Amino acid sequence: MKRPVRLEPGQKLVLTANRLLDGRIVWWCEGGTWDLHIGRAALLDADEAEAVLARVVAEAQRDGVVGVYDTAVQAAVPPEPVTVREKIRAHGPTVHPEFAVETEQ
Amino acid sequence: MSIPVGHYQYDRVDRDFLQARIAEFEGQVNRRLDGTLSEDEFKPLRLMNGLYLQLHAYMLRVAIPYGILDSRQLRKLGEIARRYDRDYGHFTTRQNIQFNWIRLEDTPDILRELAEVDMHAIQTSGNCIRNVTADEYAGAAADELVDPRVHAEVLRQWSTLHPEFTFLPRKFKIAISGSPNDRVAARFHDIGILARPGEDGAPVFRIFVGGGLGRTPVIGEELFDSVREEHLLATLEAILRVYNAHGRRDNIYKARIKILVQAIGVEAYREAVEAELGQMELDRYRLTPEAVAAIRARFAVPLLEAPDDADAVLTQQRRDDPLFDRWVRSNTHVHRDPGHIIATISLKPAGGIPGDATSAQIGRLADLADAYSFGEIRITHLQNVVLGHVRKDRLRDLWLGLSEVGLAEANIGLIGDIVACPGLDYCALANARSIPIAQKLGARFADTALQAEIGALRINISGCINACGHHHAGHIGLLGVDKRGEEFFQLTVGGQAENGAAIGTILGAALPEDETVDAIARLVDCYLGRRENGETFLDTLTRLGHEPFREAAYETV
Numbered sequence: 034m035k036r037p038v039r040l041e042p043g044q045k046l047v048l049t050a051n052r053l054l055d056g057r058i059v060w061w062c063e064g065g066t067w068d069l070h071i072g073r074a075a076l077l078d079a080d081e082a083e084a085v086l087a088r089v090v091a092e093a094q095r096d097g098v099v100g101v102y103d104t105a106v107q108a109a110v111p112p113e114p115v116t117v118r119e120k121i122r123a124h125g126p127t128v129h130p131e132f133a134v135e136t137e138q
Numbered sequence: 139m140s141i142p143v144g145h146y147q148y149d150r151v152d153r154d155f156l157q158a159r160i161a162e163f164e165g166q167v168n169r170r171l172d173g174t175l176s177e178d179e180f181k182p183l184r185l186m187n188g189l190y191l192q193l194h195a196y197m198l199r200v201a202i203p204y205g206i207l208d209s210r211q212l213r214k215l216g217e218i219a220r221r222y223d224r225d226y227g228h229f230t231t232r233q234n235i236q237f238n239w240i241r242l243e244d245t246p247d248i249l250r251e252l253a254e255v256d257m258h259a260i261q262t263s264g265n266c267i268r269n270v271t272a273d274e275y276a277g278a279a280a281d282e283l284v285d286p287r288v289h290a291e292v293l294r295q296w297s298t299l300h301p302e303f304t305f306l307p308r309k310f311k312i313a314i315s316g317s318p319n320d321r322v323a324a325r326f327h328d329i330g331i332l333a334r335p336g337e338d339g340a341p342v343f344r345i346f347v348g349g350g351l352g353r354t355p356v357i358g359e360e361l362f363d364s365v366r367e368e369h370l371l372a373t374l375e376a377i378l379r380v381y382n383a384h385g386r387r388d389n390i391y392k393a394r395i396k397i398l399v400q401a402i403g404v405e406a407y408r409e410a411v412e413a414e415l416g417q418m419e420l421d422r423y424r425l426t427p428e429a430v431a432a433i434r435a436r437f438a439v440p441l442l443e444a445p446d447d448a449d450a451v452l453t454q455q456r457r458d459d460p461l462f463d464r465w466v467r468s469n470t471h472v473h474r475d476p477g478h479i480i481a482t483i484s485l486k487p488a489g490g491i492p493g494d495a496t497s498a499q500i501g502r503l504a505d506l507a508d509a510y511s512f513g514e515i516r517i518t519h520l521q522n523v524v525l526g527h528v529r530k531d532r533l534r535d536l537w538l539g540l541s542e543v544g545l546a547e548a549n550i551g552l553i554g555d556i557v558a559c560p561g562l563d564y565c566a567l568a569n570a571r572s573i574p575i576a577q578k579l580g581a582r583f584a585d586t587a588l589q590a591e592i593g594a595l596r597i598n599i600s601g602c603i604n605a606c607g608h609h610h611a612g613h614i615g616l617l618g619v620d621k622r623g624e625e626f627f628q629l630t631v632g633g634q635a636e637n638g639a640a641i642g643t644i645l646g647a648a649l650p651e652d653e654t655v656d657a658i659a660r661l662v663d664c665y666l667g668r669r670e671n672g673e674t675f676l677d678t679l680t681r682l683g684h685e686p687f688r689e690a691a692y693e694t695v
């Protein structure tokens with residue numbers, strides 16, 4: 034399913050997955066940790082992302098995550114995903130503002 | 139414990155089996171957590187137990203056989219929502235309930251809690267025979283010919299862990315009704331069964347095969363007109379065998395029985411089934427009157443007693459209270475007993491999420507079922523809830539009780555009674571969000587007097603071509619599509635799920651999300667402006683054809 038990565042100017046890649054224990058969406062951070070907040074995600078260039086992704090996928094079981102993949106973001110602070118789907122993953126279901134990921138610790 | 143009114147009474151064997159199954163699954167979960175099982179190995183195992191990994195968390199789909207539960211079970215579902223989820227559950231068009239925020243490690247405990255009330259999540263996913271659905275008015279409706287629950291239970295027992303049908307080419311969905319008014323969408327199921335009394339009084343079954351929605355919508359074709367009760371299981375077994383042997387396994391999109399029936403034709407399929415029947419040991423599959431009677435005995439019969447003036451009381455109350463009258467008009471159905479009535483409780487509050495109920499509402503529904511309907515509740519294939527046996531003189535009290543928890547919306551069968559799948563807010567396969575557009579439409583047509591004026595009109599919304607929201611069968615259907623990462627909706631009109639089953643026709647190019655609600659409002663205006671006396675939306679559409687509606691939808695202001 035791997036599509037060729039084509040980033041527009043101003044875009045970077047982040048790595049994301051679901052946590053094995055509770056299924057929650059997490060983002061890969063510098064130093065190899067995973068976080069619920071996309072704001073802490075490591076921003077990768079297209080040429081480095083492939084190697085990092087391969088490494089992170091290999092460590093997924095140890096890190097307790099499943100389904101690791103990369104996705105494009107606007108490289109702002111915090112980074113904002115490009116597609117509606119990834120925006121919803123980053124922020125929570127739009128129909129339940131009270132579940133917004135931003136309000137969680 | 140007394141026998142429940144609506145569903146089959148479990149015994150020791152059923153309960154021991156559930157405990158063994160939970161222990162097995164707990165072992166699988168533990169092996170997944172410690173890494174012995176990979177995700178690829180674990181996925182089919184968790185799916186067999188109703189556990190999906192969705193967009194934000196795990197989702198657990200709990201089976202509600204033929205959509206009927208008792209108040210004790212419903213209360214337990216409310217407790218699970220409160221304790222393990224985020225205080226709500228989602229009722230689905232397959233008469234099940236889904237919990238959206240489940241933790242993998244909690245799942246064995248949740249399954250144990252479900253087993254306490256004789257419930258489970260087995261065969262709610264995977265390539266097996268799924269939970270069998272049935273008419274939501276079963277055993278209650280005046281227009282019913284045969285109570286389909288007994289045979290639905292026969293099918294449940296036959297299909298549960300059926301060793302031969304655990305690895306079918308694809309999922310398999312069966313629905314059964316015993317009314318001449320198809321309320322189960324029989325022609326949109328892999329197998330649809332319509333029961334009626336035969337000449338000797340014993341039921342006979344009309345069987346449709348190869349219906350379905352998804353990316354290739356197909357209306358099921360009649361395979362047999364009158365299968366006798368004793369041959370029901372043999373016939374189904376033979377239909378499944380032909381499918382299991384010849385259904386495609388190389389392409390997931392071509393694996394459903396509908397593709398096989400389309401490929402070889404219904405006559406060839408019938409011949410293959412007859413050939414299979416010819417070599418089967420029919421005695422092994424014979425459904426005897428004794429076996430049916432034994433299952434029927436596990437259902438309690440509600441004692442339908444009502445005062446002589448029950449009907450008169452209701453008539454007077456309707457006269458006195460126009461709001462109540464409006465609710466009775468849209469939300470009730472005629473019961474076989476003149477002192478009783480069937481009440482449908484809408485889970486579609488204006489601007490709300492179709493099919494969602496909070497734990498508090500779920501608990502309250504259980505209380506109201508105890509007070510007004512023998513402790514029995516049904517989930518409908520349109521994501522609502524039914525109390526099947528309400529005394530007419532007590533209906534208004536029920537309505538008042540429902541009003542207190544925001545469940546008295548008078549919109550069943552009307553434009554506010556929208557069916558929507560979870561869409562992109564929850565679903566990993568989605569292209570677009572279904573719920574927000576349902577909420578906007580609900581808010582736009584919030585006025586129930588306006589809804590009553592518009593009359594029978596069903597809107598169905600799916601967030602992708604898998605069609606979980608049955609958009610092909612909606613009078614107006616919306617299909618979410620993704621155009622360069624943006625949400626668009628394709629409109630169809632003229633779909634219908636019941637006796638006159640039809641697949642909706644696409645009106646034209648998909649519309650941007652923010653233009654969709656206005657376009658639908660224009661469709662409705664077009665109908666209101668051009669309808670002739672007594673016509674429903676579908677009638678006017680049939681008379682005028684699609685063109686005026688297409689023009690209205692795409693008219694730009």
Ligand code: HEM
Pocket residue numbers: 190192229230231232236308311350351352353390394558559560564565566567604605606607608
């Ligand atoms: C959120 C998780 C869900 C997933 C991943 C999912 C997945 C799917 C898929 C892949 C199909 C197409 C099957 C095929 O054509 O071979 C399908 C069809 C269907 N699903 Fe879902 N679904 C989900 C939720 C629901 C819900 C919430 C409902 C009920 C409201 C539902 C009811 C149906 C029905 C009725 C069909 C179409 C009928 C058919 O052709 O079988 N699904 N689903």
Ligand code: SF4
Pocket residue numbers: 559560561562565566567568569572600601602603604605606607
């Ligand atoms: S129709 Fe598509 S988006 Fe909606 S629940 Fe089914 S798979 Fe998900």
